[in-house]
Amino acid sequence: MSALTTNKSVLSWIDEKVELVKPDKIVWIDGSKEQIEELRATACSTGEMIKLNQELLPDCYLHRTAVNDVARVEGRTFICAPTKEEAGPTNNWMEPSEAYEMLYDIARDSYKGRTMYVIPYSMGPVGSPFAKVGIELTDSIYVVLNMVIMTRVGKDVLEVLGDSDDWVRGLHCRCDIDEEKRYICQFPQDNTIISVNSGYGGNVLLGKKCFALRIASYQGWKEGWQAEHMLILGIQNPKGEVKYICAAFPSACGKTNLAMLIPPELYEKKGYKVWCVGDDISWIRKGEDGRLYAINPENGFFGVAPGTNVKSNPNALASTKKGTIFTNVAHNLDDNTVWWEGLDKNPPANAIEWKGNPWNGQESEEKGAHPNSRFTAPAVNCPCLSSEFENPNGVPISAIVFGGRRAKLAPLVYQSRDWNHGVFVGSIMASETTAAAAGAVGVVRRDPMAMLPFCGYNMADYWQHWIDIGATLDADKAPKIFNVNWFRKDDEGNFMWPGFGDNLRVLDWIIDRCEGKVDAKETEIGYIPYAKDINIEGLEGEVSLESLESILAVEKELWQEDAKGVEEFYAKFGDKIPPVLVNELETLKKNVQ
Ligand code: SAT
Numbered sequence: 001m002s003a004l005t006t007n008k009s010v011l012s013w014i015d016e017k018v019e020l021v022k023p024d025k026i027v028w029i030d031g032s033k034e035q036i037e038e039l040r041a042t043a044c045s046t047g048e049m050i051k052l053n054q055e056l057l058p059d060c061y062l063h064r065t066a067v068n069d070v071a072r073v074e075g076r077t078f079i080c081a082p083t084k085e086e087a088g089p090t091n092n093w094m095e096p097s098e099a100y101e102m103l104y105d106i107a108r109d110s111y112k113g114r115t116m117y118v119i120p121y122s123m124g125p126v127g128s129p130f131a132k133v134g135i136e137l138t139d140s141i142y143v144v145l146n147m148v149i150m151t152r153v154g155k156d157v158l159e160v161l162g163d164s165d166d167w168v169r170g171l172h173c174r175c176d177i178d179e180e181k182r183y184i185c186q187f188p189q190d191n192t193i194i195s196v197n198s199g200y201g202g203n204v205l206l207g208k209k210c211f212a213l214r215i216a217s218y219q220g221w222k223e224g225w226q227a228e229h230m231l232i233l234g235i236q237n238p239k240g241e242v243k244y245i246c247a248a249f250p251s252a253c254g255k256t257n258l259a260m261l262i263p264p265e266l267y268e269k270k271g272y273k274v275w276c277v278g279d280d281i282s283w284i285r286k287g288e289d290g291r292l293y294a295i296n297p298e299n300g301f302f303g304v305a306p307g308t309n310v311k312s313n314p315n316a317l318a319s320t321k322k323g324t325i326f327t328n329v330a331h332n333l334d335d336n337t338v339w340w341e342g343l344d345k346n347p348p349a350n351a352i353e354w355k356g357n358p359w360n361g362q363e364s365e366e367k368g369a370h371p372n373s374r375f376t377a378p379a380v381n382c383p384c385l386s387s388e389f390e391n392p393n394g395v396p397i398s399a400i401v402f403g404g405r406r407a408k409l410a411p412l413v414y415q416s417r418d419w420n421h422g423v424f425v426g427s428i429m430a431s432e433t434t435a436a437a438a439g440a441v442g443v444v445r446r447d448p449m450a451m452l453p454f455c456g457y458n459m460a461d462y463w464q465h466w467i468d469i470g471a472t473l474d475a476d477k478a479p480k481i482f483n484v485n486w487f488r489k490d491d492e493g494n495f496m497w498p499g500f501g502d503n504l505r506v507l508d509w510i511i512d513r514c515e516g517k518v519d520a521k522e523t524e525i526g527y528i529p530y531a532k533d534i535n536i537e538g539l540e541g542e543v544s545l546e547s548l549e550s551i552l553a554v555e556k557e558l559w560q561e562d563a564k565g566v567e568e569f570y571a572k573f574g575d576k577i578p579p580v581l582v583n584e585l586e587t588l589k590k591n592v593q
């Protein structure tokens with residue numbers, strides 16, 4: 001097949017990689033329906049994918065990864081900047097020439113007997129001023145078909161690229177899926193990503209975390225914009241006005257659910273609507289009017305399956321009903337559909353669990369789906385997809401929300417005093433770990449701006465970049481910055497806030513604050529709502545004014561403890577830590593004394 005471009009930088013880079021990995025064949029992905037159909041058929045013929053019930057789930061497929069390859073591997077993810085200091089203390093670092101040598105040794109000849117797929121893709125609407133081009137080489141049809149859903153793939157991307165060499169190089173080699181030789185390496189200074197020995201999600205869909213966050217955060221630093229681990233949603237009030245919020249939460253903390261939330265009945269009756277622009281990543285730039293605008297660079301949702309159901313997230317569930325790839329969920333053999341824990345109360349009796357073994361739905365230790373099993377669903381399927389989804393100029397941001405999963409300490413919601421304090425609030429985020437990354441689950445760790453695993457350069461420089469962006473914004477145009485915690489628990493271990501659709505009650509307060517419509521109480525940590533200002537109508541029996549008071553309370557002793565943790569965390573950055581943040585920490589310590 002002949003190349004789809006004459007771009008010299010593209011062709012010579014591909015030639016080099018062909019020489020290295022030695023494929024039998026090269027296939028350029030043009031994005032056509034016929035080609036996609038052909039690839040699906042090939043993947044089914046080899047068992048790489050299983051075609052599901054086409055009446056119930058048209059164009060849907062199931063894939064199982066290797067059992068040792070089910071999540072991102074943060075310990076094996078490297079930022080290969082020229083110096084360790086440029087990668088910073090929160091990233092693994094490898095010297096670039098050493099990294100290339102090691103990776104090339106692993107990749108050498110690994111495509112022998114296999115096909116190289118060349119995927120030209122755009123992050124962001126093709127041709128948008130926010131958009132960036134990438135090319136991923138892979139030997140996995142699963143990766144091709146996921147990239148086709150998650151990004152904009154095809155010939156038109158190469159047309160927009162023209163002769164430019166401003167594009168991100170991505171090489172993925174499955175090799176033997178050997179955990180000991182698995183590496184996910186980013187070279188921000190070279191616009192390059194190399195991923196070997198994995199076939200799973202964020203490790204191999206190189207447009208996602210590797211490019212749209214790690215490489216793009218570095219590009220944004222150099223070019224004056226921001227790449228963030230944030231969903232984007234629009235809240236439409238009864239007058240028809242829509243306000244947009246960007247919100248950062250760590251992986252598997254409910255970003256997809258929040259981005260697609262269904263308003264509580266009381267709000268729905270009044271005429272409120274929520275529109276989803278994105279569920280994972282935001283690229284943010286200043287617009288001509290001086291406000292910040294965000295786009296979602298992705299084109300689909302790579303959502304956590306377990307717990308997704310008609311109640312928790314009907315929009316996500318509806319999004320998975322066509323053209324979706326399911327990964328590591330249970331296969332219901334009776335009707336050739338899929339199932340996962342929390343879908344409903346009827347696990348299939350005649351099934352294959354995620355590892356590929358027969359499963360009767362009863363054994364309680366054996367799960368049908370892996371806790372980090374996923375659906376890859378086209379954004380266009382989402383019933384609440386925003387009409388602005390394809391807007392090349394993005395949507396104006398009224399509020400930025402940070403949030404973690406914390407049983408104690410962080411109140412339901414508080415607002416920062418100003419932009420710089422907001423950057424501080426983001427920088428001290430902490431959250432309990434989840435199954436989205438390999439390793440222990442439920443351990444509290446610092447995860448600033450939910451970017452700990454995704455910041456492509458020194459986190460101290462990243463914070464300074466946030467501060468510098470703020471300095472260019474007029475106070476009345478800068479988004480207001482908030483922190484939320486949907487996961488606070490009482491002493492018996494019960495969640496104190498219902499979450500899901502009811503989170504709109506908190507977002508409603510946030511928007512009112514942005515518009516100066518509601519007062520707040522100034523406390524040691526920032527502005528906290530008066531309990532009466534959070535609408536709890538319809539939550540009788542679940543939340544009372546008193547219980548609301550207690551999830552809004554600032555417990556000074558806990559904050560004193562936490563400030564110590566922040567101090568230790570900041571110490572890792574030595575004197576690179578922005579003075580603005582040091583001052584904010586001093587203020588917090590004084591306030592909670
Ligand atoms: O596997 S991904 O990195 O794409 C998903 C996530 O961890 O957020």
Ligand code: MN
Nearest residue numbers: 229250251280
């Ligand atoms: Mn994510």
